[in-house]
Amino acid sequence: MELSIKYQGKIQAHIKVSKAELKYNGFILNKSFIIEDVIVNGLSSNYSIELSDDHQYQIITISSGINAVNYMEVKYSGSLDGTTGLWPYVKEITLPEFALLRFETLCFPFFIKSIEDKELYSYVHSGFHLDSKITVSCNNHLTVFSNLPLENLATINNEKIFEFRGSFLNFVVGKFEQLKIPYGSINYLIGKEVKLDLKNIIDITIKYMSEYYGEVLIDDINIICIPEYLGSFVDKHTVFLALDALSDVRFIIHEIIHIGWNPLVELNAQRTRFFDEAITQYFTARIYDIFEENGSVKTYKTYQLHFKKTIKKHNISLVPLIDYGKYEYGDLSYSYGPLVLKAIEERIGVSNIDSVLRAMLAKYRYQEINFSKFFKLFDGYNINDIIEFYFYTTKGQNHILEN
Numbered sequence: 001m002e003l004s005i006k007y008q009g010k011i012q013a014h015i016k017v018s019k020a021e022l023k024y025n026g027f028i029l030n031k032s033f034i035i036e037d038v039i040v041n042g043l044s045s046n047y048s049i050e051l052s053d054d055h056q057y058q059i060i061t062i063s064s065g066i067n068a069v070n071y072m073e074v075k076y077s078g079s080l081d082g083t084t085g086l087w088p089y090v091k092e093i094t095l096p097e098f099a100l101l102r103f104e105t106l107c108f109p110f111f112i113k114s115i116e117d118k119e120l121y122s123y124v125h126s127g128f129h130l131d132s133k134i135t136v137s138c139n140n141h142l143t144v145f146s147n148l149p150l151e152n153l154a155t156i157n158n159e160k161i162f163e164f165r166g167s168f169l170n171f172v173v174g175k176f177e178q179l180k181i182p183y184g185s186i187n188y189l190i191g192k193e194v195k196l197d198l199k200n201i202i203d204i205t206i207k208y209m210s211e212y213y214g215e216v217l218i219d220d221i222n223i224i225c226i227p228e229y230l231g232s233f234v235d236k237h238t239v240f241l242a243l244d245a246l247s248d249v250r251f252i253i254h255e256i257i258h259i260g261w262n263p264l265v266e267l268n269a270q271r272t273r274f275f276d277e278a279i280t281q282y283f284t285a286r287i288y289d290i291f292e293e294n295g296s297v298k299t300y301k302t303y304q305l306h307f308k309k310t311i312k313k314h315n316i317s318l319v320p321l322i323d324y325g326k327y328e329y330g331d332l333s334y335s336y337g338p339l340v341l342k343a344i345e346e347r348i349g350v351s352n353i354d355s356v357l358r359a360m361l362a363k364y365r366y367q368e369i370n371f372s373k374f375f376k377l378f379d380g381y382n383i384n385d386i387i388e389f390y391f392y393t394t395k396g397q398n399h400i401l402e403n
């Protein structure tokens, strides 16, 4: 795949994919963009556009069958106004001097028919060829950051041209200034003040996590501040940190933990968000004790309140935690998940749960965990009733709602 994006207040993009990268004779794309041309085997092609059933994105289909395509190119342009994100937590907006372009909001075409398609996940992880070349160019005084490695940077006249390689696509374009720290670098948005001492929070978090849950060498963290309400996210050692997250130390602790201390997870279990978000939220509560007296206790209260509010607000009918993925309830793992871990902690003690979680992180660093493997780590601690109560039934959730 080759993708080139020109950013000048709006996006001008051109993508070219090979036959092997196509799963459909067309593609899906954020509905804010205007399709300028669809080129098949070098010639402009006819195509039709329809909106997805939920009206969240557009589906483009070419008139010829997929077998007739040797390669396809798409030219599209436009800007995002913050209303067309795919999922509620990722609504993006493009401004004259700032843009966040994410695969999650379909800023780039995926050559499948629908996001329901299982192929979406294969695209997200490696659907485009890993040696895909991505070029993003913008005005001289702007910088482009990505989770992908930067291979080359050139300046021609008043334009900077950034070249990346890889297939998990997220980019930020903006005005930044950089602070080097022992663990990597922090990139602040120019003109947006940050009151918290990020360097110190990162320091404390990494030292705590290394001491209790195993040493992880981190020297290439890249923190990139992004505007409020865009939602923070992490890919490998790149943290896109939304400015509203900077009002609470815990959001930063949370994102730093993701970098070094999440196990690999089987896809089915992954969608429950338990092994990334629940565990990270639990660690976060623990570390918060360093920053505030009774910090963890207060944090569990926050989780409890948040869980209650979410259930009430969206009128959610409960399903067992292990089915969260199936029902797309993964967001509940942020609040309910750490409370489950806290219940286990209260049963077996802090040092025992720490040694189990430490063992989990060591064992599942390079192989994938699932729930039964996770429960097996607690063999000998006699927590079967807790597992039943909190994971396999909705009793634990009702218990929290009633308290």
Ligand SMILES: [Zn+2]
Pocket: 254, 258, 276, 277, 280
């Ligand atoms: Zn998270």
